[in-house]
Amino acid sequence: MDAIEAILNRRSVRNFKEMPVPAEELHTILKCGLYAPSGKNCQYSRFIVLQDRTVLKELNQIVCEALSEIEADPGTPIGFGAARARERKGYPYFDRVPALIIAVSMRNYATSMANSACALMNMQIAAEALGLSSCWRNQLRWLKDMPEIRAFLVRYGMREDEDVFGSLQIGYSAEKQDVPRAPRKPGRIVFDDGQEWKE
């Protein structure tokens, strides 16, 4: 698939078929993450890949418990997530995901978030180009300082001087793509001659 087509067609998908991500496709997607740009070419972003259902179920349980303990304004993404975790015990954040890629990087490095986002985005586009679907999942970032979350991530390869910066769920879509894309908000592109951008 053409790169422009993959970028413009990509949609966030949250429900997946019960099929694993083929090893070759997963390998290509991860390679695209490794080849993302990074500040000063530091290449500090690393990726923890979870596919084992038992491991994903355990993570889901830890996330549900940790999220439900958070008190935050329900108008904010984290507050909304916390309220939902309290209302719907065992909310399926991660346990039905065919593959979860967790981006970790040096905690105090200035470009860690930007580098991780570049890598996650490269992988979203690569997944789309390969006929797979994905969605960024931010719960682990919100919960990054919770000891249970850190202990889990360290068990699966995060280093003590690293934090989690985001995660990506990947699989074959089980969703109908019949919801039209939200129109792009106006005023987001400004040209130096004052012209307006039109689609």
Ligand SMILES: Cc1cc2nc3c(=O)[nH]c(=O)nc-3n(C[C@H](O)[C@H](O)[C@H](O)COP(=O)(O)O)c2cc1C
């Ligand atoms: C930084 C970031 C965090 C996100 N966090 C979540 C999340 O925790 N859960 C989720 O379902 N979607 C999450 N998303 C996906 C957005 O909801 C999605 O990109 C947006 O609704 C636009 O839809 P589209 O990706 O189909 O264009 C996140 C996206 C980004 C870029």
